[in-house]
Amino acid sequence: MSPPKKVINLALQGGGSHGAFTWGVLDKLLEDGRLDIDGICGTSAGAMNAVVFAYGKMKGGNEAARELLHKFWEHISLAGYLFNPIRPLPWEMFISGWNMNHSLIYALFQATARGLSPYQFNPLNLNPLKNILEEIVNFEELRTCNSVKMFINTTQVSTGQIRIFYNHELSADVIMASAALPAMYQAVEVDGEHYWDGGYLGNPALYPLIYHADALDILLIHINPQYRKDIPSEAIEIENRIQEISFNAPLVSELRAIAFVNKLIEEDWLKDEHKNKLKHLKIHSIRPDAGLSELGVTSKLNSDWEFLTYLRDFGRDSTESWLKANYDYIGIKSTVDIKENFLTAKS
Numbered sequence: 001m002s003p004p005k006k007v008i009n010l011a012l013q014g015g016g017s018h019g020a021f022t023w024g025v026l027d028k029l030l031e032d033g034r035l036d037i038d039g040i041c042g043t044s045a046g047a048m049n050a051v052v053f054a055y056g057k058m059k060g061g062n063e064a065a066r067e068l069l070h071k072f073w074e075h076i077s078l079a080g081y082l083f084n085p086i087r088p089l090p091w092e093m094f095i096s097g098w099n100m101n102h103s104l105i106y107a108l109f110q111a112t113a114r115g116l117s118p119y120q121f122n123p124l125n126l127n128p129l130k131n132i133l134e135e136i137v138n139f140e141e142l143r144t145c146n147s148v149k150m151f152i153n154t155t156q157v158s159t160g161q162i163r164i165f166y167n168h169e170l171s172a173d174v175i176m177a178s179a180a181l182p183a184m185y186q187a188v189e190v191d192g193e194h195y196w197d198g199g200y201l202g203n204p205a206l207y208p209l210i211y212h213a214d215a216l217d218i219l220l221i222h223i224n225p226q227y228r229k230d231i232p233s234e235a236i237e238i239e240n241r242i243q244e245i246s247f248n249a250p251l252v253s254e255l256r257a258i259a260f261v262n263k264l265i266e267e268d269w270l271k272d273e274h275k276n277k278l279k280h281l282k283i284h285s286i287r288p289d290a291g292l293s294e295l296g297v298t299s300k301l302n303s304d305w306e307f308l309t310y311l312r313d314f315g316r317d318s319t320e321s322w323l324k325a326n327y328d329y330i331g332i333k334s335t336v337d338i339k340e341n342f343l344t345a346k347s
Helices: 016-032 045-083 090-096 104-115 128-136 172-178 207-212 235-266 272-277 297-301 305-329 338-343
Strands: 006-012 035-042 149-156 162-166 188-190 193-197 217-221 282-286
Touching (some): 006 045, 016 045, 045 128, 045 149, 128 172, 149 172, 172 193, 282 305
Parallel strands (some): 006 217, 035 149
Antiparallel strands (some): 149 193
16 A cells, blocks of 8 residues: 655645646656645746646546646747747857747847837737647636646736636646746736736745645756856846845745744744744745756747756756655755845855
8 A cells, every 4th residue: 555645735836837847746756656745836837837837637536737737838839939039040049049038039039129118010810829828728617627726926016916827727827927027018907907917026935834734845947047056147147146145035035934923833932822823834945046047048939849858857847856855854844044045145
């Protein structure tokens, strides 16, 4: 008789094509089969991975989820080939690898984006991503999903506040709202309100997992490097680093709060009548800073199949190593020192 599965929550960051790394993480977790997922919070590409994962699990278990994730990213690559002119040319790949820092097409796109809004350069609001989502996921069925709790992060334009969408509210528009970078996409309207990318206020937001999920273990899947050794000097590198810091900041703030609550519990600072009101969370992370730090912001637009499968395999390998080192500690203790990894300046 096999031992019962351990139950965890997943927190999936957004980051364009780099979300294929998370695809690899999910693929390996599904293949391994020793973990059940209670809740998933996700932003942008993390939100897309979350709903495809959950819908696949709902329809046919782990193998169906693996197949659907593969199909989704395959469609992303095909759509990029047909509709996305921003791709590295052979000589550009020789110079910059997967990045497109020296791509003339990317430079033209940047110049256009600075001078025109998406309401001007894409007045029809065409977005093949939405069509792919609607083809892969039946959202009417997904809204009835009770096997995985989903929490999709968006930024409400009018209030500047985070808005979390739950299972019963999910639609292709909600997922597109979570990924709507203002310089690239028009704000997405959902029930009369307009939303932008959720990464500004939660990449991803963890608090829904605290309040609405039962599992006490949270596995963070990072695709925005927290730490970089080299100081950026080129304009595009500076822009990339600013975006990484901005999109990581809300997550770091929540981790600081979690560390404080854990400290209250561990050091017995709470009165007896309050001890059962707080959760002692166990934090884990797959954080491939060393590998992803070689990839800049331009590669987040690269949908070349070879690049996506490279990231997938990187995600699978990273997860295999993580499981070997940390599986036994799930449900027992955190495998991440929050203070050391997220709240302390490196020297």
